[in-house]
Amino acid sequence: MKKIILLFFLLAVLIDQGYSQATLAITADDSKLTISRHIYGQFAEHLGHCIYGGFWVDPNLPVAKQDRIRLDIVEALKKIKIPNLRWPGGCFADEYHWRDGIGVASQRPKMVNTNWGGVTEDNSFGTHEFLELCGLLKCEPYITGNVGSGTVDEMSKWVEYLNFDGESPTTSLRKTNGHPAPFKVNFWGVGNESWGCGGNMTAEFYSDQFRRYASFAKDYPGAPLKKIATGPSDGDYHWMETCMKNIGTRMWGISLHNYTIPTGSWSKKGSATSFSDDEYFKTLKNCLRMEEFVTKHSAIMDKYDAAKKVALVVDEWGIWTDPEPGTNPGFLYQQNSLRDALIAATTLNIFNNHCDRVKMANLAQTVNVLQALILTDKEKMLLTPTYHVFDLYKVHQDAKYLHIQLNSPDFESNGDKIPAINVSASIDSNKVIHISLVNLDAHKNISIRTGLKGLNWKTVTGQILNSEKITDINTFQNPDKLKLASFTGAKKAGDDLLAELPAHSVVVLTLK
Structure with missing residues (x-):
């Protein structure tokens, strides 16, 4: 007793x-399940200071550079073995015309980034610069094509420009621009958020557009395409059902976008750094909804693809808070706390545990935007708590579940x-x-x-x-x-x- x-x-x-x-x-x-290394992918959009002022810096900035690519960022990302990098967007992808970003940099036309801050970009960072960056990072490029404001021919020629090893006007242009050999880019997104900023399409219309665009995006020798359809946001199960029914296994993968909004309201999301215990709890509860979305969307995919040939690609995820006070609200710059690290770790655990269907994912975003791995201030750079989670979790890449x-x-x-x-x-x-x-x-x-x-x-x-x-x-x-x-x-x-x-x-x- x-x-x-x-x-x-x-x-x-x-x-x-x-x-x-x-x-x-x-x-x-x-x-036989493997946790794909591509679950640990990253996302770099032309947004705020992710590309310009992040990866791609002023020639006079006193940091180590190759061309204008910032090398301390490159070394930090190599350490955590990022497997792929998604570019150029995001919403930006559906207003980006790739031909404006090739050739002599000083002769490239400028453009207005209407989605993010209304800033003018000089297109000095384009296709060749992105692929140079991926080469330095030793990661695979994931390019999102323009379906919203582009054409079938435009995307088709971009694929040819990068992947064809034969003679054509397009490949001659690539060679003139300094790259005789093809780049052989495998991962291609066919549009982005076509239900929203990518064209406000219906699921029925988009799924027909995917079939059309995908038909002309050709496989070239040594460069089979892994085509990724624009999938749903959050719990839009009709969109998933429609795409799986109409596209089926014509796609390598289909995307899912889900952000953790602390308050649950897009109009007032909540602070990145000042929050109560109750707000902390509500944020984590919202984060855990990823389990629900992945489970329910996977069940729909199973109806049309029992063999699980089509990957669920969660190519935008992370916490989205109000921008830091005093910064351009269109640049989506937010700080990164221990709370964000817990969200990252929890979400990656969810993906690992669903590795039978989740084969790829991309944190939004890599540098200076949303749940960033890295923040910069001129020559200064810091690693966020979220970065350290990816450093911890890199041991799961391509390991047996x-x-x-x-x-x-x-x-x-x-x-x-x-x-x-x-x-x-x-x-x-x-x-x-x-x-x-x-x-x-x-x-x-x-x-x-x-x-x-x-x-x-x-x-x-x-x-x-x-x-x-x-x-x-x-x-x-x-x-x-x-x-x-x-x-x-x-x-x-x-x-x-x-x-x-x-x-x-x-x-x-x-x-x-």
Whole structure:
């Protein structure tokens, strides 16, 4: 009786001190599923200072450059092994005419970016510059064609310009512009957000347009196209149903766009840096809707594509807040807090756990826009908390997916609740196991016991991203306030793994 009383006493103490418990089972089954590296893709639109003033800088800026490509950004992105980069948009893609961005830079016509700030661009960053950037990054280019204001011939000739190794007026132009060999670009988006800024089309009209554009976007030797259709926004299941019915497996993938809006309102989204515990909770609840959208859209895809040949491509995702005060509202510049890192980690766990259908994704956006990995201020550069999540999670790229069963305590706020813990796991080609764990609870540490069936391991190490406050950010004055640290809160206990996850933290464990 005394032992039982003591046990209840200790449990009460733990609860009082803000501790909670979760259980996890990880199984090495016969699944052939792989977590595609392309889930960790990025997005660079002609928007604000993502391209101009981000990747592509003034020749006089005192930073290391190749041509005008900023090399400290390149090195940072190479470190996290970004697999692909989506360009030129976004809404910008459907007003972009590729021929304006080739040839001698000083002779290129200027254009007005009507979607983002009404600024005039000189087209000095175009197709060749983008592909030079991808070469430096050692990533695959993902080009979005202009369906909204362009023509079938325009997109067809862009594909020919980049991918054909024979003789034609278009390839002669490429050679004149300094690139005799074809670039062999595989990933092509056929329009962007055609239900909105890309033309305000109906699903029926767009799906016919896709078939038309895709018919003239040709495969050339050594460069088979992976054509990606404009898919739905959020829960527009009619759009998905229509495209799957009318296009089917004529496409390599179909996109899904979903942003986490803290308030749920596009007119007043909420601050990136100043938010209450209740606002934090509501933001995370909105983030977790990605699970619902991916699940329901995948079910529709299964009706028409049981073999899962068509990829779900979540090529715009992330948190979208109000712009930072004092900045151009059309430039979508926002700070990046620990909350954003938790959103990134949670979303990537969702994608990993749906890797049977989600084969590609692109965070919006890479530099200086929305949930950016990198922020710059003239010659200064900083890595955001979200960057550090991608650094942690790169171990999952092209690793074998491990099946999980999670029993999580709830994170409660004002009578509402969400799961406090989310997880994904993989095993790489060297038989090293990686488990990514997120504790969303703003106040409670959570202990988690994990059983690993059919998996051999002897040691555990880890890294953690955490900070004192969920509103903490990196600044140019203090760029390393949030950074990765060693995690020592995990141990082997018999055949199980025990870990103590601090409140509002991201942890990746390595088991060997």
